[in-house]
Amino acid sequence: MTTLSEVARLAGVTSATVSNVLRQRGKVGEQTRQRVLAAVEELGYRPHLTARALAEGRAPTLALMVSSIANPFYPEFALAAERAARAHGRFLIVCNTNDDPETGRAYLDQIAGTLSDGVLIMNANLSIDELKKTEQRGAPVVLCMWEKPDAPPELPCIAVDFHQAGAVAGRHLLALGHRHIGALVGSKKGGIHAERYRGYIDACAEAGIRHPQNRTRFIADTVEAGYQATRELLAAFPQLTAIFASNDLPALGAMNAIADMGLNVPHDISVIGITDIQWARVSRPALTTVAVPTAGAAEMAIELLLSLINRSSPSPTMRVTATPQLVERASTAAVRSA
Amino acid sequence: MTTLSEVARLAGVTSATVSNVLRQRGKVGEQTRQRVLAAVEELGYRPHLTARALAEGRAPTLALMVSSIANPFYPEFALAAERAARAHGRFLIVCNTNDDPETGRAYLDQIAGTLSDGVLIMNANLSIDELKKTEQRGAPVVLCMWEKPDAPPELPCIAVDFHQAGAVAGRHLLALGHRHIGALVGSKKGGIHAERYRGYIDACAEAGIRHPQNRTRFIADTVEAGYQATRELLAAFPQLTAIFASNDLPALGAMNAIADMGLNVPHDISVIGITDIQWARVSRPALTTVAVPTAGAAEMAIELLLSLINRSSPSPTMRVTATPQLVERASTAAVRSA
DNA sequence: CTGAAAGCGCTAACAA
DNA sequence: TTGTTAGCGCTTTCAG
Numbered sequence: 001m002t003t004l005s006e007v008a009r010l011a012g013v014t015s016a017t018v019s020n021v022l023r024q025r026g027k028v029g030e031q032t033r034q035r036v037l038a039a040v041e042e043l044g045y046r047p048h049l050t051a052r053a054l055a056e057g058r059a060p061t062l063a064l065m066v067s068s069i070a071n072p073f074y075p076e077f078a079l080a081a082e083r084a085a086r087a088h089g090r091f092l093i094v095c096n097t098n099d100d101p102e103t104g105r106a107y108l109d110q111i112a113g114t115l116s117d118g119v120l121i122m123n124a125n126l127s128i129d130e131l132k133k134t135e136q137r138g139a140p141v142v143l144c145m146w147e148k149p150d151a152p153p154e155l156p157c158i159a160v161d162f163h164q165a166g167a168v169a170g171r172h173l174l175a176l177g178h179r180h181i182g183a184l185v186g187s188k189k190g191g192i193h194a195e196r197y198r199g200y201i202d203a204c205a206e207a208g209i210r211h212p213q214n215r216t217r218f219i220a221d222t223v224e225a226g227y228q229a230t231r232e233l234l235a236a237f238p239q240l241t242a243i244f245a246s247n248d249l250p251a252l253g254a255m256n257a258i259a260d261m262g263l264n265v266p267h268d269i270s271v272i273g274i275t276d277i278q279w280a281r282v283s284r285p286a287l288t289t290v291a292v293p294t295a296g297a298a299e300m301a302i303e304l305l306l307s308l309i310n311r312s313s314p315s316p317t318m319r320v321t322a323t324p325q326l327v328e329r330a331s332t333a334a335v336r337s338a
Numbered sequence: 339m340t341t342l343s344e345v346a347r348l349a350g351v352t353s354a355t356v357s358n359v360l361r362q363r364g365k366v367g368e369q370t371r372q373r374v375l376a377a378v379e380e381l382g383y384r385p386h387l388t389a390r391a392l393a394e395g396r397a398p399t400l401a402l403m404v405s406s407i408a409n410p411f412y413p414e415f416a417l418a419a420e421r422a423a424r425a426h427g428r429f430l431i432v433c434n435t436n437d438d439p440e441t442g443r444a445y446l447d448q449i450a451g452t453l454s455d456g457v458l459i460m461n462a463n464l465s466i467d468e469l470k471k472t473e474q475r476g477a478p479v480v481l482c483m484w485e486k487p488d489a490p491p492e493l494p495c496i497a498v499d500f501h502q503a504g505a506v507a508g509r510h511l512l513a514l515g516h517r518h519i520g521a522l523v524g525s526k527k528g529g530i531h532a533e534r535y536r537g538y539i540d541a542c543a544e545a546g547i548r549h550p551q552n553r554t555r556f557i558a559d560t561v562e563a564g565y566q567a568t569r570e571l572l573a574a575f576p577q578l579t580a581i582f583a584s585n586d587l588p589a590l591g592a593m594n595a596i597a598d599m600g601l602n603v604p605h606d607i608s609v610i611g612i613t614d615i616q617w618a619r620v621s622r623p624a625l626t627t628v629a630v631p632t633a634g635a636a637e638m639a640i641e642l643l644l645s646l647i648n649r650s651s652p653s654p655t656m657r658v659t660a661t662p663q664l665v666e667r668a669s670t671a672a673v674r675s676a
Numbered sequence: 677c678t679g680a681a682a683g684c685g686c687t688a689a690c691a692a
Numbered sequence: 693t694t695g696t697t698a699g700c701g702c703t704t705t706c707a708g
Contacts, residue, residue, distance in 0.1 A: 001451065001476060003685055014695050019687060029693055044475075049452040050391050051685035054700045059388060060453055061399075061431065069407070070417045072616070079408045082434050091431045091453060093399065096420050113339065114387040115398055115429060137382075138339060223620050252620055259622050278410070279617060282561050282590055284597050341701055352679050357703060367677055389701035392684050691696070
């Protein structure tokens with residue numbers, strides 16, 4: 001490990017000077033600059049990020065807290081977040097909480113403010129109060145993919161208009177003539193997908209249609225749960241011609257269930273999801289869905305987090321992403337005339 | 339930010355003692371221990387990881403270098419790696435190189451040995467020599483998912499018997515009676531998937547069958563490339579009854595191509611992949627594939643990396659994962675009698 | 677058993 | 693323009 005002072009010695013200057021030329025800070029004579037650079041080159045010196053961070057009083061990393069990076073939605077977000085972080089000279093640490101509050105707490109306790117200057121939270125299963133606490137300890141926190149733009153939380157956040165997303169999905173189905181729709185909500189009642197569901201319900205109301213509560217299933221946000229729930233729904237309500245899912249994973253499960261029941265998507269039953277994860281493009285039929293601006297949200301989140309860290313954040317502490325857009329693929333079609 | 343010395347002051351001891359209490363190191367009197375703990379509690383003290391790392395002369399993180407975390411294979415690996423790292427008190431930094439050597443080099447230069455004590459490399463597009471250089475600078479490197487157990491590289495690595503994986507896939511197709519098989523190799527000729535292909539070829543030879551070279555396509559490791567190549571292959575060789583793909587993504591693409599051509603998988607054409615990524619389970623028909631022990635490999639990689647860091651690694655610097663296993667699902671079937 | 681002191685590698689005033 | 697001097701917060705001998 002070559003250190004600053006070794007470089008300094010070789011260049012015949014002091015470490016402060018080396019530091020200065022390396023960060024083009026203070027004015028350094030061209031002469032010495034060259035000598036220093038030569039010494040750096042010769043010794044293959046590379047700054048010690050940990051030491052630098054300690055001296056600067058800031059951490060070199062940002063953290064991204066997710067329940068599991070293996071959940072198909074997160075990698076796309078993480079990729080964009082890491083890129084944005086890199087563009088600002090920060091590294092990204094990923095924290096998988098496995099939806100366990102204890103794990104989340106442990107992460108926050110350990111890295112917030114020490115190893116990481118700030119934390120992006122996708123879903124921590126932690127109370128706002130707990131998150132606030134880490135914020136007060138000096139490590140800003142930003143909630144990503146907040147579900148309701150009109151009810152700003154007490155923490156900085158990137159919000160997606162999921163109500164709108166749900167409405168767009170609902171309207172699409174309605175416009176295709178569907179009147180008997182089953183709904184899959186990928187969270188418990190009133191949970192994280194509530195807004196999407198409400199958006200769908202509102203779209204129905206808008207069209208003068210009432211969505212019977214018993215045609216809704218509150219399930220886990222997985223392919224399997226979507227599969228299971230769809231089988232039940234179709235068994236109970238054979239008249240259904242479409243499935244609205246609050247997320248793509250359950251939607252994909254729904255498509256499989258329908259196929260396994262010997263029915264055809266979209267000929268017999270249409271399916272729509274929300275998010276537009278990679279799989280949506282790959283499935284057959286390709287899934288019609290409402291795309292959420294994942295990469296954009298990640299970039300916004302990093303920007304906001306950094307501005308918070310630099311205490312240069314203007315008042316609006318909630319930022320809303322671009323509006324979710326319908327991506328019409330092959331899993332939806334006009335209802336068949338009876 | 340509460341510091342050690344603040345805690346010390348409150349407890350009426352010196353920071354060295356607090357440090358000792360916290361890391362149950364030196365023997366500390368029960369009396370003072372209690373007082374210190376009380377002070378820690380009262381002040382909500384949390385050790386500063388960066389400072390600690392600097393003092394200990396080690397970095398608190400490990401790095402994982404991938405081309406893109408959005409590639410469906412990596413998240414599963416990353417999840418397991420992060421868990422294993424956590425179990426050893428380390429955090430995981432993800433580095434997306436986007437397959438750009440420059441980016442990879444930049445990462446290595448910046449974090450290896452300073453922010454991260456070691457690096458897991460999935461695929462860096464860097465020469466062994468370059469990697470060796472960072473190793474010599476004090477940051478161990480381990481190659482993950484090395485393709486040929488019998489040709490150990492000059493760097494520590496976790497190897498998967500991909501030759502065997504290819505052979506297993508080939509034998510499965512052969513056992514089902516397929517004699518006209520198209521091959522999709524997800525890398526350029528002689529590239530990273532060469533062993534898998536060779537395994538397949540050897541399985542054919544074993545069965546006394548020769549695989550005509552023109553029935554092989556060397557393509558990108560993506561769904562799209564698999565799709566495209568399959569269409570071409572089937573157009574050129576209508577007699578094909580099966581597709582061997584060196585990876586799941588092209589295999590999934592193949593299934594879609596076949597479906598879009600109005601043929602049925604597996605009735606008309608069987609498809610097999612290698613890896614067993616999550617999508618393989620979700621696709622319809624579910625993909626038959628040869629599972630690679632992803633999580634196990636990740637754990638082994640972390641263990642090896644840590645032992646290298648602690649200089650406690652025994653001589654065998656290459657470790658081989660469990661053998662890839664056939665996972666028979668719905669995309670393969672016995673060839674139809676003509 | 678506890679304290680004093682040096683130092684990890686770097687940055688940041690402040691002097692010279 | 694360059695050097696000096698303190699630290700950043702923690703660990704770790706080595707005395708007491």
